[in-house]
Every structure is written in C-alpha cells, then in structure tokens.
Amino acid sequence: MQHDEIVEELTGIFRDIFDDDDLVLRDDMTAADVARWTSLSHINLILAVEDAFDIKIGSGDIEKLTNVRALLTLIERKAAR
Amino acid sequence: MRTRLDWLLTSADIPYLTSDESLPDSALAEQVRQLAQYELGFSQIFKLDRRLRKIADPARYAGVLAPLRLAVLGASTLDHLLPALRAVGARHGFLIDCYLAPYGQYLREIADPASALHAFAPEVVLFALDATHLVGEQISDAPDAALDATMERLRAAWRGVIAGFGAQVIQQTVLPRMLPLMGSNEHALPGSPARMAAALNARLRTAATEEGIDLLAIDDAAVHDGLAAWHDPVLWLKGKQEISPAAAQHYADLALRPVLARRGRSAKCLVLDLDNTLWGGVIGDDGLGGIVLGQGSAEGEAYLSLQRYALDLMKRGVLLAVCSKNDDAVARAAFEQHPEMLLRLDHITSFVANWEDKPTNLRRIADEIGIGLDSLVFVDDNPFERNLVRSALPMVRVPELPEDAALYAGTLARAGYFEALAVTREDRERTALYAANAAREKTRASGLDITSYLESLDMVLEWQRFDAAGQQRIVQLVNKTNQFNLTTRRYTDAEIAALIADPNALALQFRLRDTFGDNGVIAIVIGHLTPGGELDLETWLMSCRVLGRGVETACLGVVAGEAKRLGATALLGRYVPTERNDMVREHYPRLGFVADGADHGETRWRFDLDRPLPDALNISVNDIRGSAT
Structure with a gap:
C-alpha cells in the first residue's frame, strides 16, 4: 500500500470516527486539534485502523498513537509486512 | 478480540456504502436490504451511521426504514454502542433515533414527567445496566435482601416505562464478568459478586415473564463467544465501557432481535436444500442407499443434527419447507423410505423439488404458504445458490454456512432469524394451519431474469479431450451420474483408456470455473463417427450442480x-429413459435438435452442422489441450 493510499484511507476513518466531513489529515495533527478525539473515541480509532488495514496494534502502542505522524508510521511499518 | 457475525457475508467493499451524499437517499433506502447481508467492518459502522443521520426526509422512506425511537438507560458508558445500534437497526429496516439518558439518572428520568426521556417518548427502552451497578463489587453480607431490593427497583422501573410510554422494555442480563472467589463451588459463598450475578440472572428470567418484558441475554452470548470477546477489563477501568466496542455490532444485533420479534418481523419459515444440506451426497446420483445420513458415521450424524434442530424449531412453531434441485419423486422417496431421516413429509409445509431456479421456487413456497418472502430463511450448502437468492431476493435471509455440516445448526442458531418471545398454543398449531393453506394454494410459475446474475459469475468453460490425468475422475463420473445422463451408458477403465488413445473418437471433458472457484469436471461427452459421416453421441452427462x-x-x-x-x-443424439433421468427428456430439443425417430421410449435427435448454433450467453469457452493429442 502506497503512502497516499494509506493517507486517503486514514482520512476516511478520521472523518467517520470523529464525525467530521471536512477533516483534512495533517502529519502534525494531534488529539488536541480534533474536537471529538478523546480518550474514549481513541479506542474506536484504533479498532477502526486495525480493521481497515488488517493489522494488530499492541496495547503498549495504543497510548502513544495520539498524533497522525505516529499512526502513519506504525501503519506503514505493520502493513508492509 | 472481536465477536464474529459469521452467518453474514464479509467484505472490505460493501456495495454502496459511503458516509456522504454521493449516495442519494433514495438509493440508500433501496440498497439497505442488500446491506443487511453483510457484517460491517468497524469503521463501516460509523460510516453507515453517519450516512443514515444525513437522510433529509426520513418520512419519505418510512416504508423501508421505519422510524424507531430507542432510549438507552444505564449507569456507565454506553455512547460507544449507539452508532452500532443505529447502523444495525438500518440493516433490520429501522431508522433509529437514540436517546441516551444521563449517566445513572434513569430512575429519576422515568419518574419525572418533565424529563428529557418523557419528551423523547421512546417506543423501545433498553436497560443496559452494568454488573457493578446491579450486584456491586464486594461480598454482600445479605445477598438475598440485596437481590430482592435490586429486583424491586427494576420492576418499578419497567412498570414506570410501560405505564409512562407504553414502550417495549428490554432488560440486559448481567454480564458474567465478576471474578470467582471460590471457583467451581462459588455457590458456597452466596454473597460473592460472581454468585450474585448468576442469581440475579436467574431472577431476571422469572421476572421478565411475570412483567411482560424482554431480555437481552448477553450472559448467554458471552458463554458462546467467550467473555474476552465481550468485555475488556482495561476499557472498563479506563472508561467504564462494560461492553467492549469490538462487540458493539453483535450487541446491537442481539438487542434488536426482540424488537423485530415484537413487531412480528422474525422469520417464520425455514427453507432447506436437500443434497449436501440435509444429507451428504446427491440422492439422484448416489441413490437412497448411497447418501450419507444418520448414526454410524460422524458425517452422517452431522447432517442429522441439522434435521434435529429443524424439527425442534418446527415443534415450537417454525414452518419447514424444502427447495431442492431434484426429481420430485426421488427427493420425496428419501423422506418416505430412508430409515435414518428424522424429517418426514408431514413435517414439511411446502415441498418443492424440480429443476427450476431457486428464487422462482422460493416465491412459489411463500405463495403456497401465504407468507412474505421476508419471512423465509434459506439454508443451502451451495454458494452459487445462496448468492443467486441473495441478489434476486434480498429480503430472504440466507446464512453463510461453514464447511463442516456439523456446524450448520449452530450457525443457524446464532443468526437468530427465528427470535421469539413466548411460545403460544397458536405457535404449536401453526404448522397445521399453514399446511392447509399450502394444499389449497395453486402453484404457479413465475419468470425470473437471472441473466445479469449469471453475467456477474464470470463463468469460464474449459474443455479438453480425455487424458490420462483425468481418467480416474472420468470413470467415476460416467459410472455414477444418473440424473443428467442421456443414455446412462457405463464404461470400464479400459474403455476410457481406449477412448484416450483413439484420435478419431470424440471424447471431451469440461470444467467450469466461476467467481466461486473451480467446479471441477462437470460434463462429459462421448461420440463416434458413423460410416455415413454423422457423429453419434453415445454419452452426454453433466453434474447437476451447474444446472x-x-x-x-x-x-x-x-x-x-x-x-x-x-x-x-x-x-x-439419443435419450434413453431410466427411472432417474427424466430431467433430460427434453435436452436435445431444447438445444435445437430435431426429432429423428423413437422406439421403446427411446428418442433419437439430429442436429445438422450447417445450421447456426444457439448462443451460449455469459460463458466464455477456453480450449486447454494439455496432454491431449
């Protein structure tokens, strides 16, 4: 999967999970930038990412993935396998 | 860990699913039934939920998506279940408006006529109370008194809802997540939270019947799926989510089943295929003694277990029907004569065995019984038939089946199509009532255009002359095929070997591939040149699977x-009638052959090769010469 495809897919997930049609993903985006990105909806985000990219995210990683760059890096690493 | 709705199709790309308005409301409403056949992925739940909330004029689509006001009451985090309730609701034909009472305020909201709950006027109220709220997390000194008090509080709340709104009450049972303090003999400590949870679940069952409310038995579900599929202790401690978000879709499906049942929308009739569904093998080819059924083999027991489940469903009011591609007399003979058959003809309200397509026959069954197509559940081992029915009749419920017949009944049970709330005398007598209807109703043929479905299968017919590699399979086919077999001529191994060696013989084997995979060798044609320059087809046979x-x-x-x-x-061409091959009586005339004489029941047919051939629609033909000469 190419970087652009991952970004596109992840954008769709962010829009659906955080219920915002106009959301545009930025590398430096963090939970503080997205109104509905709370500790509870973060679980939904992780589950959606696992499901969409067919990867498993360890519980140790979940807490660290609170910005877009970290998420993209992890997806690219795991999905490449 | 995630619970699987394994009776549904799965797909990364569910047709028509978007969260924006590129899918018009009208198209969405039209596609909802197709959507119902899929298990949603995690983000697809949110996608569908968001799209549903954008429907501009819900009243316009009320016929397909009936508006439903659902209040969810609880004492811990439940927000995460709402998107799934709405999305799964749409799959079941509801456009759900959810109201979530503030954390732990449900008793006040029910009692206070000025509350937001009263303003919402729910039609269904789901009590989604967590185990901590209901039984606490400490050993109780007076467990019976504590349980009495809890039950009194719940009964009062249910009555308040029924009196205040006339709403359907659904009470979630206690999730058995409390850790044992004793072990297997937990009952020796009646005040332990685990023991109290079990005791409360027993009391809920008695009270539900007395008060006329319905249960959502997540305790039973957790037994089937394992507690870890339903509950994640980390999420409970972190965010007070008792039901894990990963289980939300399953939870919603279970929660909505009593809603469907109250509205008379549970399925009413179980329609069963025969070959490789109710028994192993093909009765038309293998014969009464050749099918696998009953005691003595694990496989035979497996088919019997589905029959037993069907019979038990019938005893509590579900109608049974048969829809099979078979000769009617051959199919009925199994029910009348096979000693291991549990199902008998008088259990079957509508029995349709013929060579027409299954959607046509399912319409016939629904008409005969006098119920809607949306009341049918169709169980068939063959994915071709399942998908044909799904695309032609999306309102018919068609479970995906596992490979092993031993698991058919369990899958059917988990799908919950026949959810029921009480067993009435009418339920038990219904079978007789509908049987009478069916006897009165005249069957009628109905046309169905399946061309577009066949196109979607990308069928490729591959053929080659007989070859040594295929010899074993060819010998097997020519000696066991009874139904689609024009002459039923049998061949020895040596005769087939001779045909392989003879370049002037016409000896062809055909395989069929489609989107479901390779169907293997499905047709054999053998012929010889006559001195007059005609090609005499002494054998033409096919597998009924590709009919x-x-x-x-x-x-x-x-x-x-x-x-x-x-x-x-x-x-x-020649047709030599036997007891089994009536289905191909018209084979040659259907292909454009003209009559060329008859005697002793045998008919002869001729096709002059200067005439145009009929079009083979939807199938591409591929010549694979392989090792052939």
Whole structure:
C-alpha cells in the first residue's frame, strides 16, 4: 500500500470516527486539534485502523498513537509486512 | 478480540456504502436490504451511521426504514454502542433515533414527567445496566435482601416505562464478568459478586415473564463467544465501557432481535436444500442407499443434527419447507423410505423439488404458504445458490454456512432469524394451519431474469479431450451420474483408456470455473463417427450442480466444432429413459435438435452442422489441450 493510499484511507476513518466531513489529515495533527478525539473515541480509532488495514496494534502502542505522524508510521511499518 | 457475525457475508467493499451524499437517499433506502447481508467492518459502522443521520426526509422512506425511537438507560458508558445500534437497526429496516439518558439518572428520568426521556417518548427502552451497578463489587453480607431490593427497583422501573410510554422494555442480563472467589463451588459463598450475578440472572428470567418484558441475554452470548470477546477489563477501568466496542455490532444485533420479534418481523419459515444440506451426497446420483445420513458415521450424524434442530424449531412453531434441485419423486422417496431421516413429509409445509431456479421456487413456497418472502430463511450448502437468492431476493435471509455440516445448526442458531418471545398454543398449531393453506394454494410459475446474475459469475468453460490425468475422475463420473445422463451408458477403465488413445473418437471433458472457484469436471461427452459421416453421441452427462446456467449450450458449441474437425456433417443424439433421468427428456430439443425417430421410449435427435448454433450467453469457452493429442 502506497503512502497516499494509506493517507486517503486514514482520512476516511478520521472523518467517520470523529464525525467530521471536512477533516483534512495533517502529519502534525494531534488529539488536541480534533474536537471529538478523546480518550474514549481513541479506542474506536484504533479498532477502526486495525480493521481497515488488517493489522494488530499492541496495547503498549495504543497510548502513544495520539498524533497522525505516529499512526502513519506504525501503519506503514505493520502493513508492509 | 472481536465477536464474529459469521452467518453474514464479509467484505472490505460493501456495495454502496459511503458516509456522504454521493449516495442519494433514495438509493440508500433501496440498497439497505442488500446491506443487511453483510457484517460491517468497524469503521463501516460509523460510516453507515453517519450516512443514515444525513437522510433529509426520513418520512419519505418510512416504508423501508421505519422510524424507531430507542432510549438507552444505564449507569456507565454506553455512547460507544449507539452508532452500532443505529447502523444495525438500518440493516433490520429501522431508522433509529437514540436517546441516551444521563449517566445513572434513569430512575429519576422515568419518574419525572418533565424529563428529557418523557419528551423523547421512546417506543423501545433498553436497560443496559452494568454488573457493578446491579450486584456491586464486594461480598454482600445479605445477598438475598440485596437481590430482592435490586429486583424491586427494576420492576418499578419497567412498570414506570410501560405505564409512562407504553414502550417495549428490554432488560440486559448481567454480564458474567465478576471474578470467582471460590471457583467451581462459588455457590458456597452466596454473597460473592460472581454468585450474585448468576442469581440475579436467574431472577431476571422469572421476572421478565411475570412483567411482560424482554431480555437481552448477553450472559448467554458471552458463554458462546467467550467473555474476552465481550468485555475488556482495561476499557472498563479506563472508561467504564462494560461492553467492549469490538462487540458493539453483535450487541446491537442481539438487542434488536426482540424488537423485530415484537413487531412480528422474525422469520417464520425455514427453507432447506436437500443434497449436501440435509444429507451428504446427491440422492439422484448416489441413490437412497448411497447418501450419507444418520448414526454410524460422524458425517452422517452431522447432517442429522441439522434435521434435529429443524424439527425442534418446527415443534415450537417454525414452518419447514424444502427447495431442492431434484426429481420430485426421488427427493420425496428419501423422506418416505430412508430409515435414518428424522424429517418426514408431514413435517414439511411446502415441498418443492424440480429443476427450476431457486428464487422462482422460493416465491412459489411463500405463495403456497401465504407468507412474505421476508419471512423465509434459506439454508443451502451451495454458494452459487445462496448468492443467486441473495441478489434476486434480498429480503430472504440466507446464512453463510461453514464447511463442516456439523456446524450448520449452530450457525443457524446464532443468526437468530427465528427470535421469539413466548411460545403460544397458536405457535404449536401453526404448522397445521399453514399446511392447509399450502394444499389449497395453486402453484404457479413465475419468470425470473437471472441473466445479469449469471453475467456477474464470470463463468469460464474449459474443455479438453480425455487424458490420462483425468481418467480416474472420468470413470467415476460416467459410472455414477444418473440424473443428467442421456443414455446412462457405463464404461470400464479400459474403455476410457481406449477412448484416450483413439484420435478419431470424440471424447471431451469440461470444467467450469466461476467467481466461486473451480467446479471441477462437470460434463462429459462421448461420440463416434458413423460410416455415413454423422457423429453419434453415445454419452452426454453433466453434474447437476451447474444446472440452469447455460452450460449445455456452451458445451454444444464445443461438441459441434470438434465434430466438424473430425469430418462430421451432423450430430445424432439419443435419450434413453431410466427411472432417474427424466430431467433430460427434453435436452436435445431444447438445444435445437430435431426429432429423428423413437422406439421403446427411446428418442433419437439430429442436429445438422450447417445450421447456426444457439448462443451460449455469459460463458466464455477456453480450449486447454494439455496432454491431449
């Protein structure tokens, strides 16, 4: 999967999970930038990412993935396998 | 860990699913039934939920998506279940408006006529109370008194809802997540939270019947799926989510089943295929003694277990029907004569065995019984038939089946199509009532255009001359095929070997591939040149599995081409009737052969090769010469 495809897919997930049609993903985006990105909806985000990219995210990683760059890096690493 | 709705189709790309308005409301409403056949991925739940909330004029689509006001009451985090409730609701034909009472305020909201709950006026109220709220997390000194008090509080709340809103009450049972303090003998400590949870669940069952409310038995579900599929202790401690978000879709499906049942929308009739569904093997080919059924083998027991489950469903009011591609008399004989059959003809309200397509026959069954197509559940081991029915009749419920017949009944049970709330005398008598209806109703033929479905299958017919690699399978096919077999001529191994060696014989094997995979060798045609320059077809046989897909016509094209190559000017065909092959009586005339004499019931047919061949629609033909000469 190419970087652009991952970004596109992840954008769709962010829009659906955080219920915002106009959301545009930025590398430096963090939970503080997205109104509905709370500790509870973060679980939904992780589950959606696992499901969409067919990867498993360890519980140790979940807490660290609170910005877009970290998420993209992890997806690219795991999905490449 | 995630619970699987394994009776549904799964797909990364569910057709028509978007969260924006590129899918018009009208198209969404139209596609909802197709959507119902899929298990949603995690983000697809949110996608569908968001799209549903954008429907501009819900009243316009009320016929397909009936508006439903659902209040969810609880004492811990439940927000995460709402998107799934709305999305799964749409799959079941509801456009759900959810109201979530503030954390732990449900008793006040029910009692206070000025509350937001009263303003919402729910039609269904779901009490989604967590185990901590209901039984606490410490050993109780007076467990019976504590349980009495809890039950009194719940009964009062249910009555308040029924009196205040006339709403359906659904009470979630206690999730058995409390850790044991004793072990297997937990009952020796009646005040332990685990023991109290079990005791409360027993009391809920008695109270539900007395108060006329319905249960959502997540305790039973957790037993089936394992507690870890339903509950994640980390999420409970972190965010007070008792039901894990990963289980939300399953939770919503279970929660909505009593809603469907209250509205008379549970399925009413179980329609069963026969070959490889109710027994192992093909009765038309293997014969009464050849099918696998009953005691003595694990496989035979497996088929019996589905029969037993069907019979038990019938005893509590579910109608049974048969829809099979078979000769009617041959199919009925199994029910009348096979000693291991649990199901008998008088259990079957509508029995349809013929060679027409299954959607047509399902319509016939629904008409005969006098129920809607949306009341049917169709169980068939063959993915071709399942998908044909799904695309032609999306309102019919069609479970995906596991490979092993031993698991058929369990899958059917988990799908919950026949959810029921109480067993009435009418339920038990219903079978007789509908049987009478069916007897009165005249069956009628109905046309169905399956061309577009066949197109979607990307069928490829591959053919080659007989070869050594295929010899074993060819010998097996020519000696066991009874139904689609024009002459029922049998061949020895040596005769087949001779055909392989003879370049002037027409000896062809055909395989069919489609989107479901490789169906293997599905047709055999054998013929010889006569001194008069005609090609005499002494054998033409096919597997019944590929019937009704235009394969015969495609085969004819290949046979004609090969016959010409051998120098023939015409094809000669013969039909030799037996007890089993009535279905091919009209095989040759259907392909455009003209009558060429008859005697002793045998008919002869002729096709002059200068005539145009019928079109083989939807099938591409592929010549694979392989090791053939």
